[in-house]
Amino acid sequence: MTAPAPAPSPPASADTGRSAVRGWLAVLAVTLGIFALMTSELLPVGLLTPIGSDLDVSEGTAGLMVTVPGLVAAVSASLVTVATGRIDRRLVLAVLIGIVGAANLASAFATSFAVVLVARFLIGVSVGGFWSLAGAIALRLVPERHVGRATAVIFGGVETASVLGVPAGTLMGDFGGWRTAFAAVGVLGLVSLACMLFLMPKVEPRETLTFAELPTVFRSNSAVRTGIAMTFLVITGHFVAYTFVRPVLLGHHIDHGMVGALLLTFGIAGICGNFIASTLVAAWPRQTVLGIALALSTAMTLLAVTETDAVTAGAVLVLWGLGYGAVPVTFQTWILRAAPDATEAASSLYVSMFNLSIALGALLGGLAVDHLATTSVLWIGGGLTLLTVLVVGGARTGHRASRAGSAAR
Structure with missing residues (x-):
């Protein structure tokens, strides 16, 4: 394009x-x-x-x-x-x-x-x-x-x-x-x-914008479908775990007073992830998405399998923050490039899926915390984000095709 x-x-x-x-x-x-x-x-x-x-x-x-x-x-x-x-x-x-x-x-x-x-x-x-x-x-x-x-x-x-x-x-x-x-x-x-x-x-x-435009963009554009699918997997996986990060950290015997500081560490890392992704996504959108998925999945797995103190938990949250901080700019760029002639319709679908995934992640995480174990949210979240590798890994041709079609128009 x-x-x-x-x-x-x-x-x-x-x-x-x-x-x-x-x-x-x-x-x-x-x-x-x-x-x-x-x-x-x-x-x-x-x-x-x-x-x-x-x-x-x-x-x-x-x-x-x-x-x-x-x-x-x-x-x-x-x-x-x-x-x-x-x-x-x-x-x-x-x-x-x-x-x-x-x-x-x-x-x-x-x-x-x-x-x-x-x-x-x-x-x-x-x-x-x-x-x-x-x-x-x-x-x-x-x-x-x-x-x-x-x-x-x-x-x-x-x-x-x-x-x-x-x-x-x-x-x-x-x-x-x-x-x-x-x-x-x-x-x-x-x-x-x-x-x-x-x-x-x-x-x-x-x-x-009319309601009729929304399904049309989704059905006719494979890159939009891929963008919606990866948004579902990454955002749902993230919020399955992150919604309950406080009880997860307390379960590692981290002091209540340290939780806010650790989440601030996550936030600072997220800002860095945003700037890093903004320099990469223009040239390598697919690779940037894959990096996000691997970073999030790795961070959740590490927090689930290791006995952490405040220092090691902070290191894991830095990795997690770098990955999640890169999500909004990367995914929004993917969606806008996928449908340059229908940006409002594609963006509306993206915003809907982003927020639906927040809700589903929090709901699924709540059920897991109440009926399984607190750490189960880390395994579920890590698994969902890892599935993004499979979805995006096979989407290279579709995204290139959409870009080529847009350039032709």
């Missing part, structure tokens, strides 16, 4: 400079919103034990706080995109992020697990809709020559939340209680709402 020639730069002017600045401020507002959204979705991962204890539910049941929003987001990604096709994108994004702020504050003051699950349902609606719309909004906010960088910044909000949101929330929960962590993310959501209202321009939709 050949890259389009860059658009000629417009003549320098004060108006152009002001327009670019306003556009980048809007991009940063969207990035903050998507960071708040994804942090909200994954926040319970590091807080399952104290939440379960406080609300009198098992750790496996507490895992529903990850399952519910993931399932809802998988459906809302397409529903919100289609249902709001004629509405100002600024208004839709503002409403969705406002819901996130209110839902997290409701969780912080909840006295029953049922109230928390209702709030998590609302977060799922927002996550799916916001992520699907935000993926292409950079095209409307900044000059054409800045679109690539702006899109990378917006998706950086997903990646940063995935690898830093959980450890930051865990540390806050360790020091101030889990309710403090939820309240802080709720306030962050409201701050994001204010930024969007004041910094984003009105963004009228240019084209609408």
